[in-house]
Amino acid sequence: MILIRHLYIGVDDTDSPDGMCTTYLASQIINRFAESGIELIGYPRLIRLNPFARHKTRGNGGVALEILNDSKASIAKKIVLEEVEKLSMFDCDNTNPGVIFYEGEITPEMEDYAFRAIHEFITIEEAEEFGKSVGCEIHKFKKGRGIIGAIASISLPLDDCTYELLAYRAPENFGTERKIDHDSVYEMDEKTFPDTFENIDYSEGYIAIEPKTPCPVLYGIRSNVPEVLKEARDIVKVGEPIDDWCIFKTNQHTDMHIQNASKISDMKQFGCYCVCGEVKNKPTIIDGGHMFFYITDESGEIECGAYEPTKTFRKTVSYLRPGDVIRVYGGIGEQNTFNVEKFQVIRLNDVEYKNPMCECGKRMTSAGKNKGFKCKKCGNRIESNEKIPVGVERDLENGRFYETPVSARRHLSKPLCRMDLTC
Ligand code: ATP
Secondary structure, three states: OOOOOEEEEEEEOOOEOOEOOHHHHHHHHHHHHHHOOOOEOOOOEEEEOOOOOOOOOOOOEEEEEEEEOOOOHHHHHHHHHHHHHHHOOOOOOOOOOEEEEEEOOOOHHHHHHHHHHHHOOOOHHHHHHHHHHHOOEEEEOOOOOHHHHHHHHHHOOOOOOEEEEEEEEOHHHOOOOOOEOHHHHHHHHHHHOOOEEOOEEOOOOEEOOOOOOOOOEEEEEEEOOOHHHHHHHHHOOEOOOEEEEEEEEEOOOOOOOOEEOOOHHHOOOOOEEEEEEEEOOOOEEOOOOOEEEEEEEOOEEEEEEEOHHHOOHHHHHHOOOOOOEEEEEEEEOOOOOEEEEEEEEEEOOOEEEEOOEOOOOOEOEEOOOOOOEEOOOOOOEEOOOOOEEEEOOOOOOOOOEEEOOHHHOOOOOOOHHHOOOOO
């Protein structure tokens, strides 16, 4: 029996803030594959990597394709390299495409590499050395930084995954205002949520399927199951031609970037974690609209931030009070502040200590240090210095998760509608 192995193709770093999108390039490659009778195995993949990678343009996404490694493999490689040459934004200093071809099975060490590309920084040299050691055929354009993400995109196991249907614009419309009937997006959301999600930010009236950059994407609809995406696409009305569309299997909204930290001091800058801590101070808002507070545990403390773009989330954060125990999810950024994506209330501090009430119904005041309390109304005095515990009405609930709105969500962040809240 002849065993025909698979050919994995990884591509990354072809776009710039002025245009292009590596998924668009992938869809062009897939079209040319079809013309040559080359079929994909499974869905093309869109893999989001370290949200803090320094050279990302937007979402730090690489793509991967899988085909049979048969007599057409050499045609496939030629097509991929031609399309990367043709469509990459080479004029941009920060665009350094990388292409990887890999024949064979994905090994556990490749899977580990992929998780490292989500959790840590990897240098081009490190990626090249690793790629060579596992037998990748490596193609670097300019500095070739894209090989870092390209190797990770073919290697990442997708035990949890989502899907995204991307509709592409006709090239003559690139960079112009998108013509999407927003009412139809509301209708699509109503009919297909929660199978599709992240379509609209209702708190901001923001249409999240519509990119705000001059890239070739007209819209992207995200889902848990691929089957619903064509129905969703048919509901969304647009006033311009859809040149092409493609469904990608992705690691978006899986929380794969989040690592469990057992204590605050275990976390490092530019890492993404979930960690438990006690709220130390009342969250306060500063100029620019960012809100900050500290959490502490026996190992140390860290400043947590709900930044201005998280909009209504800041209101929720403002309900926290010292003594609350919460688990925060997010990443430690440039300023060494933990950028909160969501939090779970573990234990609310719903008690405060007040001066005792006088028999006459008035709250007593201090009679001086260690001199008990006195009533200003009737002159009554008590000797005890002990304050009385009183229940506090809270706007948060024990056990519940609270998250940033759709408009401020990271590609990798798992929204609550995807979380199994029973476990
Ligand atoms: P998108 O196409 O979604 O807009 P992007 O444009 O933000 O993504 P890329 O163009 O892919 O991002 O650029 C990100 C660069 O960072 C790529 O060269 C990629 O190889 C590299 N990269 C990815 N992960 C890491 C990592 N963990 N460490 C260092 N570099 C990384």
